[in-house]
Amino acid sequence: MAGAPAEALRRVPLFADLDDDQLAQVALLFKERDFTAGETVVKEGVDGAAFFLIESGEAKVTVRGAERASLGPGDHFGEIALIDEGVRSATIAAMTDLVCYGLTLWEFRPLVIANGEIGWKLVQSVAKKLRNAELS
Amino acid sequence: MTELRPLAEVSDTSVFGSKAVGLGHALRDGLPVPPGFALAGPLVEAVAAGDEAAVERVASAVRPLGGPLAVRSSAVDEDGADASFAGQHLTLLNVPSADELGKALREIWWSANSDSAISYRKRVGLFTRPSVAVVVQVLLDPECAGVMFTRNPINGADERMIEASWGLGEAVVAGLVIPDSYCVARDGQVRERRAGLKRIAIRGLPGGGTVEDEVAPELVERLCLAGSRLDALNELARRCEEAYGPDRDIEWAVADDTLYLLQCRPMTKMGGA
Numbered sequence: 001m002a003g004a005p006a007e008a009l010r011r012v013p014l015f016a017d018l019d020d021d022q023l024a025q026v027a028l029l030f031k032e033r034d035f036t037a038g039e040t041v042v043k044e045g046v047d048g049a050a051f052f053l054i055e056s057g058e059a060k061v062t063v064r065g066a067e068r069a070s071l072g073p074g075d076h077f078g079e080i081a082l083i084d085e086g087v088r089s090a091t092i093a094a095m096t097d098l099v100c101y102g103l104t105l106w107e108f109r110p111l112v113i114a115n116g117e118i119g120w121k122l123v124q125s126v127a128k129k130l131r132n133a134e135l136s
Numbered sequence: 137m138t139e140l141r142p143l144a145e146v147s148d149t150s151v152f153g154s155k156a157v158g159l160g161h162a163l164r165d166g167l168p169v170p171p172g173f174a175l176a177g178p179l180v181e182a183v184a185a186g187d188e189a190a191v192e193r194v195a196s197a198v199r200p201l202g203g204p205l206a207v208r209s210s211a212v213d214e215d216g217a218d219a220s221f222a223g224q225h226l227t228l229l230n231v232p233s234a235d236e237l238g239k240a241l242r243e244i245w246w247s248a249n250s251d252s253a254i255s256y257r258k259r260v261g262l263f264t265r266p267s268v269a270v271v272v273q274v275l276l277d278p279e280c281a282g283v284m285f286t287r288n289p290i291n292g293a294d295e296r297m298i299e300a301s302w303g304l305g306e307a308v309v310a311g312l313v314i315p316d317s318y319c320v321a322r323d324g325q326v327r328e329r330r331a332g333l334k335r336i337a338i339r340g341l342p343g344g345g346t347v348e349d350e351v352a353p354e355l356v357e358r359l360c361l362a363g364s365r366l367d368a369l370n371e372l373a374r375r376c377e378e379a380y381g382p383d384r385d386i387e388w389a390v391a392d393d394t395l396y397l398l399q400c401r402p403m404t405k406m407g408g409a
Binding site: 031102 | 184185186187239242243245246249250251252253254255258265266
């Protein structure tokens with residue numbers, strides 16, 4: 001069975017507090033998704049359905065047309081969409097052929113609902129993010 | 137192997153989706169459908185997840201078809217009464233062989249789980265996990281192809297409205313050409329034939345995928361369909377109506393001098409009577 005590499009997921013703040021077994025469960029839910037150079041990966045203002053972790057390749061982040069950042073292997077985006085089903089806050093385009101691991105809300109939600117401990121750790125992680133945002 | 141069946145054996149829309157079941161129905165009624173298989177959503181998802189046993193199971197079942205292959209989604213709520221999913225779910229033409237199906241099925245699974253597909257689901261009130269069944273068929277190399285309504289979709293008149301162009305029918309469906317258009321009465325009388333402007337033909341590439349080929353200048357405005365083909369299409373319309381009921385939206389192709397049915401679904405728009 002495939003899935004995403006757990007060690008790369010460990011660096012994602014949302015999943016950082018999960019123990020090895022919990023992380024392995026989450027990792028198994030990921031599926032590879034390939035994009036070709038020039039392809040739009042996610043589009044600003046469109047409802048988000050998945051979280052992505054980049055395995056290889058480079059991508060560019062733009063907000064209202066202005067370039068904001070470059071992304072490469074190990075970088076990730078879209079984790080909040082797994083929880084709030086909200087719209088994408090930026091456009092991300094593949095600069096080279098891009099291999100990602102993606103997790104959709106359809107797989108993520110049942111896991112969290114079924115596993116209260118994972119859910120609690122995710123709530124703590126989101127709260128931490130909120131507190132940091134308030135302090136900055 | 138209940139999750140993978142030859143098309144002719146497929147009858148459950150809640151497992152295989154309406155596209156697969158429609159083609160299964162057509163095959164059982166003796167309609168000329170290219171051979172193929174239907175894969176249920178859970179099997180497609182297992183392949184998309186990289187489950188090697190699932191990948192091998194699909195490849196070994198489909199391998200006898202040879203190649204190239206056409207791989208189309210048949211999501212279980214696709215083509216519903218209120219939502220067409222047109223353009224949301226991917227079709228992959230010219231997948232070279234069964235051994236390349238893993239990647240193709242993953243792409244199709246993601247197309248139904250993409251941001252745009254999920255946005256569409258929210259908009260039409262279907263915000264539920266998609267079950268992405270798939271149809272895998274032999275890909276034809278058609279001389280010409282197109283669409284046909286068994287009743288006039290604009291004014292409801294009892295006549296066949298046919299559009300045709302060179303190569304694969306996707307040139308017509310995607311609006312890449314001005315197709316030839318034909319109006320044929322139920323008794324076979326041709327009421328109108330108008331040549332289009334068909335500068336592009338979509339054709340399969342040897343290594344997989346498709347290309348937009350330039351059409352030879354002398355064919356751009358030449359009609360694709362002669363009288364005998366229009367008779368055959370009229371007969372296909374009659375047989376489809378007999379099998380499925382009235383008012384059908386048909387995709388067809390002519391390859392190796394044979395008329396094939398590629399898809400038959402209910403018409404979604406009706407202007408007049």
